[in-house]
Amino acid sequence: MIFENKLEIQRLQTANELRQNGINPYPHFLRRDMDITKFKLKFSHIKDLDEQRAEPSQLVSLAGRIKLMRDAGKAVFANIEDESGNLQIYFSNKTLNPEWFAVVKKSVEVGDIVFVRGYAFVTRTGEFSMHVSELTLASKSISSLPEKYHGLVDIEIRYRQRYLDMIMNPEVRNDFKKRSIIVSTIRRFFEEKGFLEVETPMMHPIAGGANARPFVTYHNALGVNRYMRIAPELYLKRLIVGGFEAVYEMNRNFRNEGMDLTHNPEFTSIEFYWAYHTYHDLMGVTEDLLRTIIDRLGMEQIVEFDGTMIDFSKPFARISYKKALIEIGGLDPEIISDKDKILEKLRSDNYEANENLDLGHLQAELFDNYVEDKLINPTYIIDFPISISPLSRRSDKNPEIAERFELFIAGREIANGFNELNDPVDQYNRFVEQMKGKEKGGDDEAHEMDEDYVRALGYAMPPTAGEGIGIDRLVMLLTNKKSIRDVVLFPAMRPLKTETKESK
Incomplete structure (x- = not known):
């Protein structure tokens, strides 16, 4: 009992x-x-x-x-x-x-x-x-x-028994009301801009759309594995091929990875795709969206997060990937383009250094360790290495650069967008390169080959820009919460000992 x-x-x-x-x-x-x-x-x-x-x-x-x-x-x-x-x-x-x-x-x-x-x-x-x-x-x-004057403060109980947390802490209910306002504002914003909300599969025959480990399940009737979706990207772009010119989906994604302050194995994001627009257009729309949400919440455009004031009122900064490594990360320009020097630098500072990674992935290691947490006010990092951007269009000026950006606020990635790669041959070759990297042991989260997606591109996708925004991290930012578990109603938790015994 x-x-x-x-x-x-x-x-x-x-x-x-x-x-x-x-x-x-x-x-x-x-x-x-x-x-x-x-x-x-x-x-x-x-x-x-x-x-x-x-x-x-x-x-x-x-x-x-x-x-x-x-x-x-x-x-x-x-x-x-x-x-x-x-x-x-x-x-x-x-x-x-x-x-x-x-x-x-x-x-x-x-x-x-x-x-x-x-x-x-x-x-x-x-x-x-x-x-x-x-x-x-x-x-x-x-x-x-719980006794009124001591309240419910045990963080484990608060997350495991969210209903009790909400009973004892009305401010928790208020945070989730804000989350609801944020979500409804996003929907209204894109509907007013003419975007169509769509729904795409949650179970995929191929794990694709982002670099991450999938959750694997089994479909008894079909007798095949299915992968809980990492991202809806490849299906949404199929819709652009099919004739829709502005679509979005706001729903859950699933990634079989570690849990920490900013990661939960299931999370909410919005992805939107806009034909005949560029990633520069997306950056402008994103700034407009964030300011609209802040207004809807009745907040000032200067927002406090974890004791730091973040200014949304000014145009967001834009800086190239390599320039950020040098000017923000404080790295020597000679290091960032030399694979051996990058490995030496990472090892000297006691960071993981995988010699099987290519130059672009090693530059990403530099970025993660020396740049990311310094990006406090809204900042677009643009022009990414092509090898870490397998679905992005190459720059016409420099084929080693992807026409891509990521938005960072308070040291966290909030959004990722780019001009979409619509050349089917280039896309096929990128998938092949991804698979080679995976076989070498350099990147076990690389994209699988998706021949049907390449076939879809063969019917011609118009010039398109697409973006994804993490809803949970955005809510964290606007409710001043440092843990993703504070903005997810029922976060993933390690099983209790009693649960483990019962499951056996």
Whole structure:
């Protein structure tokens, strides 16, 4: 049995006693008139009345969870809370039937959800409250809430039992409301620009669209492996080939990799593709989008994150990949173009150095270790090495450079965009090079060959630019949260010992 501690057993007994007395501890069809915040607004004027500060003629029904009870013998003060806010309620053996008052005092406890009906009044101490004339138990809580003054601070419990975290910490609910506003604003933004929202497969026959290890599952009816999608990119670009000119998808991706402050194995992103536009257009749209979201949240364009002020009001900086290595990373120009010198530099600073990596991937190691965490204000890094950009178009000026950017804010990658490679022969050859690198042991997250995607490009994809934005990291930034687990309702967690034993 799940409910085994002493207090839970006592509450189960209380629920059974109520049933034996003909009282259902889990009734239904209890309709409230309004939420607590609307109640406070509707009757806020009584605070200004000189004499009788009450509205006894206007009875209203509310519902909420009891967060606090103060027994004064023949009267009880309690605090109830719903999604909108909290309110003090008052009832006594005079406002309720005395026999029912005795049942309530014995059977209703902190954590229970109650339905109350009464009128607004102000107590002698000046607190706006409800004078309750009717109280019904709406749902009996078997598990006790944490003690009010210490609250729920254990981070493991907060993530594993998000429902309890939300009960005890209303600010957590507010953060996820902000997340919802961010998501809805993004949808509205792209719809107003003429983008079509689409849905593409979550299970792929080939792991592709990004460099990452996939989760593998098995389709019994087809008798084949399927890969939980790493990214929707290759399917969305098939739609561009098919004739759509502006599409987006906002949904989950899955990557079988480690978990840390910025990585969860399943995460939310938006990817959008825009025919007859360039990656420079995408950078402008992204700046516009972020400022629109900040306005929608009612925030200033200078946002605080982890004690640092980040300025969104100015045009975002743009700097080339190599220039960032030199000017921001402080690296010698002679090092960044010499594979052996890069390996020597990484090893001397105790960073991992894989000699099987090509020059572009080694430059990426330099970037990750010497540049990324220094990019605080919004900064576009542009013109990436082509070998780490297998789906990007080559620069006409320099074929070793990809027409690509990544947006960094507060030392984290927020967005990745580029002019799409639409030459089917070049794309095929890039896939081949990726597979060679994988076979050598240099890059075990490289793209697999996707012949159908190459075939799609063979029917001609118009000049297109595409971008992906990590929703979770964006929410982290705008809610001032340092861990991705704080902005994912139910983050991945290591199994408890009891769960591990049961699974065996």
